[in-house]
Amino acid sequence: MTNASGVEEQTLTLPSEQEVEKLRAAEATWSLSFTLNGESVELMVDPTETLYDTLRERLRLIGTKGACLEGECGSCTVLLDGKPVTACLVTSPQVQGRTVVTVEGLAKDDRLHPVQESFIACGAVQCGYCTPGLIVSAAALLAHNSTPSVEEVREALEGNLCRCTGYTKIIDAVLEAAGDEPAVMSVGGEK
Amino acid sequence: MSSGPPIRRRPTGPVRPGQQPQVNVIGRSIRRFDGKGKVTGETPFGGDLAGPEAYTALVIRSPHPHCEIEDVELAAARAIPGVVAIFTGDDIGGTNRHGLIRRDQEVFSRRARFMGDCLGLIVAATPKIAQRALEAVKVSYKELPIVATMDDALAEGSYPLHETGNVLSTELIRRGDADSALAESDVVVNTETRTQCVDHAFLDREAGMAYMEDGVVTIYASGQWIHEERRLVALALGLPQERVRIIQPATGGAFGGREDISIQIYLGLAALKLDHPVRIEYTREESMIARHKRHPIRIEYTLGATREGVLTAAKVRILSDEGAYASTGPAVLRKAVSHCTGPYRVPNIHADGVAVFTNNNPTGAMRGFGACQLAIAYESAIVELSRVLKIDVVELKRINLLDDGEGVTTDQKIPVVGVRDCMEAALRRIGWDKRSYETPAPHLRRGYGVSTICFGVGYGDGFPDASRARVRMADDGVVEVFTGGVDFGQGLHSLAAQIAAKELGVDPLAVRVVASDTHRTPESGSSSATRQTVFTGNAVRLAASEVAGQLLDVAAAYTGLHWDDLELRGNAIAAKHDIAGHEDRTVVLPLRQAVRLGRERGYALDVESCFKPRTVAKQKGTGKSPRAFITYMFASHVAEVLVDIETGEVKVARIVAAHDVGKAINPQQVEGQIEGGVVQGLGMALMEEVVSEGGFMKNASFTDYIIPTIVDTPTIEALVIERDDPEGPYGARGVGEPGLIGTPPAILGAIADAIGTQVHETPANAERVWKAIKRSERAGDGASA
């Protein structure tokens, strides 16, 4: 068949569901088991894929974001055995038998984690793309240091980029979650 | 590092669940209703919508910044199992073109003018297969001469990038007689400023999905003006607009970077041709290579003054690198030229601007939009003048800043000029009169800089700029707001809910917002140009107040009371003040019941309104306009920096940002906009720079393109000044862009104060600062302590 400009058109025959399934299955050759947000999971993955892809593509947990996929932005931060790591730099076989917590694992029965609460209350969420990673990093900080200083908050969140908020309200939020009054200045309404 | 006085946050906290909704919702920090889905990770962004069940599309891009494509060899790629289709220009039914001001960019190029130009689109069963196919594609091409710089573009005999040559557009301002005024001035200073190419670096890479539904190409993708994007998709694909539907998912930032079309046409084409869900997601590298950028601008500035420091004239030459395509370039150039003297009283102005094509990334919209480059230039000239006149920079500003009713560059008279209020508030906050130059170590120098800037709100210059919004009462008594305006984090949708809630006396968190869907929502224009608070805000207010009026009529007829004795509050219609039988201001009619009654009496309780204020196109030959923009924003920033004179490194210790926003409808969101803008401005001032060599972008990754982290950033002290705007809803004037604009000049001024000499090229990274120090040491004036 040729189109209006006289060029031969490609024949568009879509592959069948089964064919696509087979192609997908051919990529997933590794059997992986680990603990995810408190539950054990077992599934087939591509041994070269990252934890980021396994979480999002195979388990459809979309809270783990990926702004760079090269370890620079922190938007894919998850807890691996309690420590924050960038899921885009961890290959899935590396988490075999280990414990992973994603942002989805922080709220308990619809009760938000205090950091999640304070992020909303303090206006630390704008576009929200950096938010899950920041919340995971902040939750990890507060888990071992319940009264961080502003400088400790900065240090703990250095690996998490945010392009929208200017970070000021993020610091407010972490300090508020720590049970502190926001110690930083941010004032509205001077006439 | 000195720190400011320990001022506590004013209690503008959010409304907590369960708290009584207040009648006065304007000026309160209502929590945003999209917060919960974003903190739990449930909210889907463009890349989260489709799973592996959708096909994956991948763009074939140009191998060279300037070339004639001879052949794209696809057979090998097509033969890979799982490759569904590969589309090129032969497969597209419409114009195969796009572009916001000129349709000068091909969807599938036959001649590539920059590295991001697209040659074809691969669609495959999985991302891995698509990647393999991309590697199997062979492109043969004929190299064309590369126009790498603005000087190349303007050189005699340069290779023309477009049929019209290498000059995209020119702009001018002529006011008074600048040449004679300069000749008569007691002092004249000259500066040359060079600003860099900047990337938006929003975190949410371009990503989305599309499918066919009842013959309609349904595209989920993030832009800034979905109705315009629908027009562009329909034109390129040759479809009527009704057959294209664009829905905006949650969007991770934009900052102007989503104004040009990105993935929408690719997605639409693939879904249309294959009748199967298709997804696409750029890598970070691809996102940076394909997207337009901020214009690098070179500005020669001549500023004259009397001995007493009164400005007499400005002569300004502006040269702007457009990159490969027009994008919004002509509008950016006009904004640059029309803001070339900022918030200063300059009676004589002679300004010329030229925008030229090169083989770099197309440059277009980015927060600040030409005005931020010019702010760097005019503030640099003011600092220079202050040095020569030996008049403190703040004094010089006090002498020359505009007052209420005076004219900006275009001679438009501005009724409310809040710039002095902003500056004095910022100076008070930083403690200007008692500022200290002490440093913790001898190799450090402290410095302070002050910026004062202005920014015209909306598209302006006679463009038919409008926002529509629809407000209706649902049968269950819930207020619904429909807007096509997109929210990429700035909070437009929460603002729309807040305004409707105010007019209809309900809890803002109970308002249902239906947004950003070309098939369901009216056109609300672009989320850009700092326009949505004023434009969509006003449209929502108009529609909601008309619905409120209908409800009052219903209640008046029902109760026999006069409508003027009634008001909407607390989900009901209630008596306004003491009237017989209603001494306790009782509820006369719950809202839900009023809706039922109203419907029975034939009230639609469903209103669409339009806000379309007129502006006036520039006058030919002078560039002046009595109303170039509907209103102006003013701001002043003060920065305090520490410079390491051994390395040139700059640490920003404090930034105070005072903005006259007219009225802060949601103070917390307003502060958030200012703070975010400040940090983008800090990035522009000190570190961000897209590096291109011969048309090849050298740092297309977050490893190499550095944006500020939380460690680079001091606590931003945002001061909200409120001088009511006559045009804005409740006096609001907008807030989006000036937070960025005010920051680079304040930081650059602070660096100059610290080291005794100016850095005229941005970013003022360690190398440039160090070189400036060495240059001034050689020149013998040394670094001031």
Ligand code: FES
């Ligand atoms: S996506 Fe993993 S660090 Fe950026």
Ligand code: FES
């Ligand atoms: S809120 Fe947008 S990147 Fe942080």
